[in-house]
Amino acid sequence: MTDTLQRLLVKLKRRSRFDAADEAALLGLPFTVKTLEPGHYLVRQGERADFTCVLLEGFAYRQKIVGDGGRQIIALQVPGDAVELQNSLLKIADHSVQALTAITMARIPRVDLLDIAARCPAIAHAFWLDTLVDGSIAWEWIANIGRRDAQMRLAHLLCECAVRLEVVNAASGDSDTLPMTQEQIGDALGLTPVHVNRMLKLLELDGLIARRARTIVILDAVRLRSVADFQSAYLHLNLLED
């Protein structure tokens, strides 16, 4: 169907302006839809990636395995994200992408993506901006992991997830929630699962969050943000208005 890629279009339009021809070209991209179970790989480190995947439903994360076997989650991806721009354009994947939940995605051949970028400057610009924002998020993660203590780090991640999910949920009408295990949270923050557990308990005792049936609910977003030193500027959500 023609509106499968709508989600990608909606996302890109949050930061770029398209004319009718651009929109038609984007929605006209060839693709195949695939579904994946939790834990399955979209791409493995070291592989050649000839497709770009647009996440339609569900969540994914990027990860690197370091020498001693440790894992670091380096990014989270939500529906609408084009998760394989990086690995696809850089050809040899320098990290893996894995499904966090069950996902559906649209796979677009690299050549078609490059072709549309060459023909439609506005679309090329939109993808470029998207990449810049991903970089901006990565830099914030560096600051988060490098210079904040465990409690702030965790609070910051919770704030980021809340904001990004809000945007996605608003776009889709759903109200998804991110079902990460404490081990995964730890791997995203450079902490051990045990310590994540303790910090969650701390945040809960402070009345900032609640935990029910393995999902985390933010009770006091204002205070959580101040604990986390969280400012959403780095997500560049309102680029059109700047």
Place this chain on the structure above:
Amino acid sequence: MTDTLQRLLVKLKRRSRFDAADEAALLGLPFTVKTLEPGHYLVRQGERADFTCVLLEGFAYRQKIVGDGGRQIIALQVPGDAVELQNSLLKIADHSVQALTAITMARIPRVDLLDIAARCPAIAHAFWLDTLVDGSIAWEWIANIGRRDAQMRLAHLLCECAVRLEVVNAASGDSDTLPMTQEQIGDALGLTPVHVNRMLKLLELDGLIARRARTIVILDAVRLRSVADFQSAYLHLNLLED
């Protein structure tokens, strides 16, 4: 003079192919040359950046200040890098860029850069790739800070700097070296300067590096890389051949 932007061209051509028109357009970009003393700002967090700066000589770094006053260096920039793509296209700078050494740079108005990207798909693609590589480096830094201990982290940074400097020095014929203080190294690695000092001593005792007059010399690159768990794939230096 017309070859001031040569350095940028050389860098982009490492990863993209241009025809004569593309090269002429790039070299024809309007710019003004500026010099900056060590420690001076190219852009400050929160400011609006209307220029993109191409580093011609010297080094710079990007940094974020977190809530409690701590500083995290999130990226290093070497000659040839277009250091303000991010802040310039995202309009409001979400981090600062500061001169590490005395630098000279070419400032290109944002509108001209956007214009050339819209007119020359190959150039737009080259900038996009460049941004992707910056993101790839950021992700490696996340893994480095999040999942390696202090000694590995430091060794990894030294390996990265060595490789990147080698590329730049080969391009320019110089043999620059990165004069970071131990405090700056610590801020790049999420460590305190005191601990950086101890880890340097450790690496020196192991015969991996030597220190003379405040510069670090790598004595055993092979062993240092293995200590660091360093693989240069994430720098994507050989993209044309992949």
Place this chain on the structure above:
DNA sequence: CGTAACCTTGAGTAATGTCAAGACTGGTGG
């Protein structure tokens, strides 16, 4: 030759990791 910035080192402290055991949860098959 004096000064400021930087480096070096030691001693004590705080944050986070490690190991291990038990409790909970959700799904599966009998």
Place this chain on the structure above:
DNA sequence: CCACCAGTCTTGACATTACTCAAGGTTACG
């Protein structure tokens, strides 16, 4: 419907890494 099982969560005791504070040494530069 129940029992079981694997995966996850929770907690405690202890180990280790990295941080803090502080003092003295070194280097570059005016």
